[in-house]
Structure formats: C-alpha cells, structure tokens
Amino acid sequence: MNKILPILTALASGLLFGAGLVLADMTNPGRVLNFLDVAGSFDPTLGFVMAGAIAVYAPLYWLGVRRTKPLAVAKFDLPTLRRVQPRLVLGSALFGLGWGLSGVCPGPALVVAGAGAAPLLLFSAAMMVGMVAYEVLEWLTARSRHETQDQDSRVPSAFAVTPAER
Amino acid sequence: MKHEWWMALIGGGVLGAASGLLLWANGRIAGVSGIAGSTLRPRTGDVAWRLAFLVGLALAGLAAVGLGKHSFDVSALPGTGLLVVAGVAVGLGTRYANGCTSGHGICGLSRGSLRSIVATGTFMAAAAATVFAVRHLA
Numbered sequence: 001m002n003k004i005l006p007i008l009t010a011l012a013s014g015l016l017f018g019a020g021l022v023l024a025d026m027t028n029p030g031r032v033l034n035f036l037d038v039a040g041s042f043d044p045t046l047g048f049v050m051a052g053a054i055a056v057y058a059p060l061y062w063l064g065v066r067r068t069k070p071l072a073v074a075k076f077d078l079p080t081l082r083r084v085q086p087r088l089v090l091g092s093a094l095f096g097l098g099w100g101l102s103g104v105c106p107g108p109a110l111v112v113a114g115a116g117a118a119p120l121l122l123f124s125a126a127m128m129v130g131m132v133a134y135e136v137l138e139w140l141t142a143r144s145r146h147e148t149q150d151q152d153s154r155v156p157s158a159f160a161v162t163p164a165e166r
Numbered sequence: 167m168k169h170e171w172w173m174a175l176i177g178g179g180v181l182g183a184a185s186g187l188l189l190w191a192n193g194r195i196a197g198v199s200g201i202a203g204s205t206l207r208p209r210t211g212d213v214a215w216r217l218a219f220l221v222g223l224a225l226a227g228l229a230a231v232g233l234g235k236h237s238f239d240v241s242a243l244p245g246t247g248l249l250v251v252a253g254v255a256v257g258l259g260t261r262y263a264n265g266c267t268s269g270h271g272i273c274g275l276s277r278g279s280l281r282s283i284v285a286t287g288t289f290m291a292a293a294a295a296t297v298f299a300v301r302h303l304a
Contacts, residue, residue, distance in 0.1 A: 003214075009191035010215035014222020015229075016184035017196060017268075022230045024177025025170065030242030036290075036297040045174045050271060052178025053185070058276035060186030070193035077193055081264065084284050091262025092270075092285040096292025098255030101248055101300070105267040106198040106260060107223065109253075112238045114224025115231045119243050123253040130257020131203040 006072040018111040024049045027112050029103030036100055185273055188219070197269020198223070199260035263289070 025031050026049055034043035069075055099105050104123055112120040185196035192215055194201075201216045231237065243249055260266040263285050265274060270289075274282020 006192050007214050007218045009187060011218040011222045013184045013188040013191070013196060014219035015226050016187065016222075017181060017198075017219075018223040018226020019230075020177045020180030020182075020184055022177070022226060023180055024174045026177070027227070027230075028239050028242070030239065033242055033297055036294045037301055038294055039298055040301055045170060048171045048174035049178035049181065050275075052175040053182040053272045054178075054276050056179045056182025057185045057272055058182075060182065061189060061273070061276050064186065064189045067190075070189070070191055072191040073193050075193060076189075078195060079264070079279070079281075081281060084281055087262045088264065088281055088285055089288050091259045091264070092288035093292040094255050094259030095263055095266060096259070096289035096294075097296050098252040098259060099267075099289060100293035100296025101244060101255070102252035103242055104252070104256070106202060106256065107266075107268050109256075110198065110202070110220060110223040111227035111230075112240065114227035115238055116228070117238050117240055119240050119246075119249060120238075122246070123243075123249055123256075126250045126253025127257035128202070130254040130259070131199075131206055131261050132257075133254070134203065134258050134261035135206050 002072070009072050017107065018114070020053075021108050021111050024052075027108045029108075031103075032105075032108075033100075033103040036103075181268075181272060182276075185268070195269055195273045197265050197273060199257075199266040200264065200269055203257075203261045259289075 021027055025045065031043055031045055034041045035046035037043075064070075065076065065078070095105075102123065104120070106127060109120055109124045109127060113124040188194050188196040194215075196219075201219050205213055205216050205220075227238070244252065256266075263270070265282065265285060267289075270279075270282040270285040275286060
C-alpha cells in the first residue's frame with residue numbers, strides 16, 4: 001500500500017484534532033479546572049465538548065468498523081483488552097491527580113506547546129519524562145518477573161501484566 | 167444557551183470528526199497519550215504516522231496564534247514545581263491506564279468499552295477531588 005497516504009491522513013487528523021481543542025477552548029487550563037471544580041465555580045463547557053465529540057465519533061466508529069479494512073492501511077489495529085485491571089484504575093487515578101493539579105491533559109499540552117508557550121513546553125517535557133519512566137518501569141517489571149519465575153516464586157504486583165494482556 | 171457552549175459542541179464535533187478520520191483512514195484509535203508514548207517503543211512502520219499526528223496537533227496551536235484569532239490563556243496554571251509534578255503524573259498515569267481524555271474519554275466511551283468507562287470515571291473523580299483539595303481545603 002501507499003506509504004505516504006497514512007502519514008498525510010494522520011497529519012490531517014492531528015491538525016483537525018488540535019483545531020477542535022482550540023475551537024472548544026479546551027486549551028485553556030482555567031476552563032478545564034472550573035469544569036472539575038464541582039463544589040465551586042463549575043463550568044459545564046467540557047461536558048458539551050464530550051457530548052459533541054461522542055455524537056460525531058460514535059456513528060463514525062460503528063460504521064467504520066463494519067468495513068473490511070481502513071482506507072489508507074491494510075488493517076484495523078484496535079484495542080483488544082477487555083479486563084479491568086488494577087493498573088487501569090491506579091494509572092487513571094494518577095492521571096487525574098496531574099490533570100486536576102494543572103488543568104492540562106496530553107492533547108491540549110501538545111497544541112499549546114506547539115504555539116511556543118513556555119509553561120506548556122515544560123509540561124509536555126515533564127509528560128514525556130513520565131512516559132519514559134513508564135517504559136523503564138515496564139522493562140524492570142518484566143525483568144524481575146523473569147527472575148522470580150526462574151525461582152518459581154512469582155510475586156503478584158498491582159502493575160504486573162501477563163504477556164497475553166499487552 | 168451560551169455562545170461558548172455552542173462553540174464547545176462544535177469543537178467537540180470537530181474532535182469526533184478528527185478521531186473518525188484516523189479510524190477510517192488509519193484504522194486506529196485517536197488516543198493522544200498512546201500515540202505519543204508508543205513512539206518511545208518504536209516498531210517498524212509504526213512511527214511515522216504517530217509523529218505526523220503529533221506534528222498536526224502542534225501545528226494547530228501554531229496556526230491558531232498565526233491566524234491571530236487566538237492567544238492562549240495559561241494564567242490558571244500552577245507554579246513551575248507543581249506543573250512539572252503534574253506533567254510527570256499525566257505521562258506516567260496515562261501510560262499505565264492505556265489512555266487519557268481522548269482515547270478513553272472520547273473514543274472509548276463511543277465504543278462502549280467497559281475499561282474506558284472505568285478509566286474515565288476514575289480520572290474525572292480523581293481530578294475533581296484534586297481540584298477540591300487545592301481550591302477548598304488548602
């Protein structure tokens with residue numbers, strides 16, 4: 001298949017996604033923090049963003065996956081995990097902590113960093129450090145699992161994941 | 167209904183369309199944390215589209231300022247120390263959770279994924295609790 005086409009469609013999708021965040025004012029951390037401030041200056045805007053996004057994406061998704069293949073690549077590559085694991089909940093709680101402290105999640109961080117705003121460049125760099133830390137921790141977990149398996153004394157970890165779940 | 171709520175609905179619709187484009191063309195979920203984080207574990211043929219999507223996000227921010235329609239208000243951000251802590255927590259947490267506001271919130275809820283319903287409920291509750299602690303307890 002054409003190698004350039006999926007790169008162009010991904011670029012267009014990223015541009016459109018960023019434009020949506022700007023239009024909806026989700027690039028304003030104050031607005032996001034006010035949505036989360038349910039006991040204070042509550043601002044429902046983020047709720048309208050989610051409603052608009054799901055109203056458009058849900059039919060596109062369900063129509064899209066009925067196709068035998070996508071338009072620009074050979075096959076669909078979609079999440080297959082079904083089980084709710086501790087790491088899903090613990091990771092989401094940690095993400096929520098960071099989101100609540102800053103009012104910034106990954107999409108808006110990269111959009112505003114792209115505009116050259118220094119605090120968001122710093123936030124995005126810190127976010128990438130967190131993602132590198134995840135890769136390192138995953139590598140260490142996998143290695144220690146091998147070692148404990150050798151000794152036939154596996155210790156279950158909250159973050160441990162079996163190969164079949166990856 | 168307020169003007170900004172209409173803009174939020176329209177902006178949300180654009181997010182849905184962008185995510186739909188990535189599904190229809192690339193067969194992928196538009197989850198920003200996964201697209202960014204997986205570039206750190208490169209597999210052949212799997213990096214270019216990710217980088218293109220991320221470049222698109224950054225270009226959208228640049229274009230918004232270039233078109234003069236938008237200057238980004240970041241006055242609500244915390245100080246440098248908390249900002250860095252928050253950034254690391256967002257990076258680490260979203261990777262452990264396999265998703266963020268886009269992948270779980272928009273795409274996952276649309277797909278009716280139980281994992282995404284649990285993740286979205288958890289990060290919304292944790293974020294609201296954090297804002298409550300910072301604004302009303304501290």
